Amino acid sequence: xxxxxxxxxxxxxxxxxxxxxxxxxxxxxxxxxxxxxxxxxxxxxxxxxxxxxxxxxxxxxxxxxxxxxxxxxxxxxxxxxxxxxxxxxxxxxxxxxxxxxxxxxxxxxxxxxxxxxxxxxxxxxxxxxxxxxxxxxxxxxxxxxxxxxxxxxxxxxxxxxxxxxxxxxxxxxxxxxxxxxxxxxxxxxxxxxxxxxxxxxxxxxxxxxxxxxxxxxxxxxxxxxxxxxxxxxxxxxxxxxxxxxxxxxxxxxxxxxxxxxxxxxxxxxxxxxxxxxxxxxxxx
Numbered sequence: 001x002x003x004x005x006x007x008x009x010x011x012x013x014x015x016x017x018x019x020x021x022x023x024x025x026x027x028x029x030x031x032x033x034x035x036x037x038x039x040x041x042x043x044x045x046x047x048x049x050x051x052x053x054x055x056x057x058x059x060x061x062x063x064x065x066x067x068x069x070x071x072x073x074x075x076x077x078x079x080x081x082x083x084x085x086x087x088x089x090x091x092x093x094x095x096x097x098x099x100x101x102x103x104x105x106x107x108x109x110x111x112x113x114x115x116x117x118x119x120x121x122x123x124x125x126x127x128x129x130x131x132x133x134x135x136x137x138x139x140x141x142x143x144x145x146x147x148x149x150x151x152x153x154x155x156x157x158x159x160x161x162x163x164x165x166x167x168x169x170x171x172x173x174x175x176x177x178x179x180x181x182x183x184x185x186x187x188x189x190x191x192x193x194x195x196x197x198x199x200x201x202x203x204x205x206x207x208x209x210x211x212x213x214x215x216x217x218x219x220x221x222x223x224x225x226x227x228x229x230x231x232x233x234x235x236x237x238x239x240x241x242x243x244x245x246x247x248x249x250x251x252x253x254x255x256x257x258x259x260x261x262x263x264x265x266x267x268x269x270x271x272x273x274x275x276x277x278x279x280x281x282x283x284x
Contacts, residue, residue, distance in 0.1 A: 007037065007045040007046065007047060008045065008046045008047070008050075009044075009045065009046075010024065010044065010046070012046075013046045013050060013051070013054075015215065015216065016051055016147075016151055016212065017051060017054045017055070017058075018211070018212075018215055019054060019058075024054070027054070027057060027067075030067055030071055031071060032053070032057055032067070032070060032071060033050060033053050033054070033057075034049060034050065034053060036050070048148050048151075051147065051148070051151075055147075055208075057070060095126070095130070095134070096134045098124050098126075099120065099124055099126075099130075099131055099134060099135070099141070100141075100144060100145045100148070101124075102120050102123035102124040103115075103120045103141050103142070103145050103149075104145050104148045104149050104152050105123065105152070106119055106120055106123065107142060107145070107149045107184075107188075108149050108152040108153045108184065109184070110184060111183070111184030111185075111187030111188060112138075112142055112184075112187050112188055112191045113187055113191075114184075114187075115138070115142075116138070117131055117132075117138055117141075120141070139191075142191070143205050146188075146192075146205070146209045147208070147209055147212055149188065150185075150188070150209065150212060150213060153182055153184070153185055160173075160177075161173060161174055161177070166229075167220035167221070167223040167224040167227070167229075167230075168220070168224050168229060168230060168273050170220055171217060171220045171221070171242075171273075172265060172268070172269060172273070174216070174217075175242070175246060175265065175268060176261065176265050178246060179246075179249055179261045179264065179265070180261060183250065185246075186246060186247060186249060186250050189243060189246060189247040190247055192206050192209060192210065193247060210240075210243075213243065214236065214239040214240070214243070217235075217238075217239040217242060217243075218235045218236060218239050221233075221235040221238055221239070222235055230273065238272065241272070242268070242272065245268055249264060252264060
């Protein structure tokens with residue numbers, strides 16, 4: 001497994017968080033975000049910590065806090081911490097981040113159901129019981145790093161996907177890539193669909209992750225509508241329909257003899273992206 005954390009350019013950070021670079025740079029200027037890693041005057045790289053920081057800022061902004069109060073709160077919090085508390089907190093946070101880092105690698109590689117606490121602990125070089133000091137269950141750990149798992153799965157596919165300029169073809173290419181090379185993503189969709197049913201407190205986290213997954217889908221659909229190659233429908237609803245189809249793909253392949261990815265993709269193409277005249281009423 002790769003030992004290095006994935007780094008993002010500003011364009012990728014925009015896509016993952018849904019914020020434009022002007023807002024990101026504003027938060028950076030106000031001291032709300034950690035400085036990026038710079039390798040030159042115009043070359044800056046952002047880490048997963050920036051995603052978490054932006055998520056926290058946006059949550060406070062959604063609750064009505066202005067930037068000045070968020071900045072003031074961060075400043076007061078830092079002032080209250082003693083050197084000893086800082087060291088203890090940093091050590092605990094460092095271990096928690098290590099657990100999440102290794103969990104991301106394993107969840108992204110094998111999916112939710114095939115991953116286990118023992119394998120994550122082994123990669124982190126700790127005993128399994130240590131993980132339970134930070135996360136009460138495998139599901140809690142999974143939900144804590146879900147957005148990072150999604151990004152880790154597709155970070156190497158972004159360049160290939162965005163080389164396709166036609167938005168509908170890019171959507172189909174993304175779906176086919178999942179079916180051929182990222183079946184663990186389907187596993188994650190199935191976990192998501194059941195997570196907040198089992199635990200209502202997970203609903204907000206699930207919605208945040210769905211929004212992250214749906215962002216590039218809705219972006220392509222909006223572009224297709226603008227170009228006149230897709231009807232002006234509710235893109236969020238279409239996105240959920242597509243995710244539902246993808247979540248049922250493995251059931252189809254396992255149940256139907258001689259089924260194929262090509263056939264499944266053909267059905268999606270015809271069902272979703274090809275317009276037809278309305279069905280005639282049987283009463284006419």
